[in-house]
Amino acid sequence: MPTVLITGANRGLGLEFVRQYCEAGWNVIATCRDPKTAGDLAALDQKYPSLNVHALDVADFGAIDRLAADLKGRPIDVLLNNAGIFGPKPLGDNDPRQTFGHMDYGIWAQVLRINTMAPMKMAEAFIDHIAASKQKKFVAISSIEGSIARAKGRIYAYKTSKTALNMVIKNLAMDLAPRGVITAAFCPGWVKTRMGGDTAPLEAPPSIAGIRRVVDELTPENSGRFWLYTGEINPY
Template sequence: MPTILITGANRGIGLEFTTRYAADGWDVIACCRTPDHAEALRTVAQAHPQVTIEPLDVQDHPAIDALGNKYRGRAIDVLLNNAGIIGPLPIAEHADRQSFGNMDYAIWRDVIETNTFGPLKMTETFVEQVALSEQKKIVSLSSTTGSMAEMSVPAIAYASSKTALNRAMTTVAGELKERGIIVALFCPGYVKTRMDAFGFALLEITDSVAGLRTLIADLTLEDAGTFTRYDGTPIAW
């Protein structure tokens, strides 16, 4: 069976991905910051022995290197960069700290470290494992808030971290395409997770992940460097 490595696998979209791939029999390397507090993920792993939980904070580059060494020589079909933050929670109380005139630069740094540096560092570290695999896919969850053409939200830290992720990953996509590796970006939609602190999201996690899994399964090299919504519609940059 194929192998997938998922960051932020303990809740929200990452947990649903883990649950679904595990149910299909995939080997899942399910990374999360604090496995001791990841009860739902541990339940999935107990039901599916081919799920391995690995402690990983994507801001911790030495830890990423160590995990890369641990899995050296192992084929990883899909690297799924899912982990992300919007800023301090609850966002409804802290949103103004990433707005113009009131910017908290420590927050911006934290968000960029997680949402931009994290996926890049994971990709640099695990690219050889992906290259060894059959499917050769590197997928990152971005956001339409990172699109300069489609959306403008006042959350400067979050939106810009995703814009930067998009730019970085399209560059990587061009380079890795020559090696047969597909690098693609997706927006999961506005989903009912912890991130939806305003309570406005209408999309169920199950529906978002079902759509994304179909798109990931159908990825070909032609899709390298694309940015697509969970329902298959392309997102303008």
């Protein structure tokens, strides 16, 4: 059975990825900041012997290197960069957070570190694990909010982090092609999670099932694309 590694796997979309890949019989390496407080993940860990949980804060690049060393020699078919933060969330049209004139540059740097730089660091640290696998896929959960073609103003930290993440994925498609690695970025849709909020129209299971379907069918010819969970191509 293939192996998938998932970051930010303790709740939200990451947890749903774990649930679905376990159910499909995959070997799952689920990572999260604090396994001791990850009750839902622990429950899945009890249920599925093919699931292994590891602590990983993706903002800690030394910890990424240490996990890659711990997993040395273990092929990873799909490395799924899911962990992400939104930064300060505006609660309405008049809320100034992440708007012009009210930027918090320290928080912006943290958003870029987690959403953009950490996936790049994961690629550098885990390239040998991915290249040694059968499927060789490197995937990132991005957002249509990062689409330059669809920019409408506001939410600078989150949007720029996902735009830059898309650029990482597109460039890696070229740089890693000689090693047979396929890359892809996805927008999961607007989904009910702590980040998406209660008013989101989409539940996690159909979003993640859609992404998994597209991941299964990725080929070297379509490497570097930015997909919607439905399989449509998003504009950069």
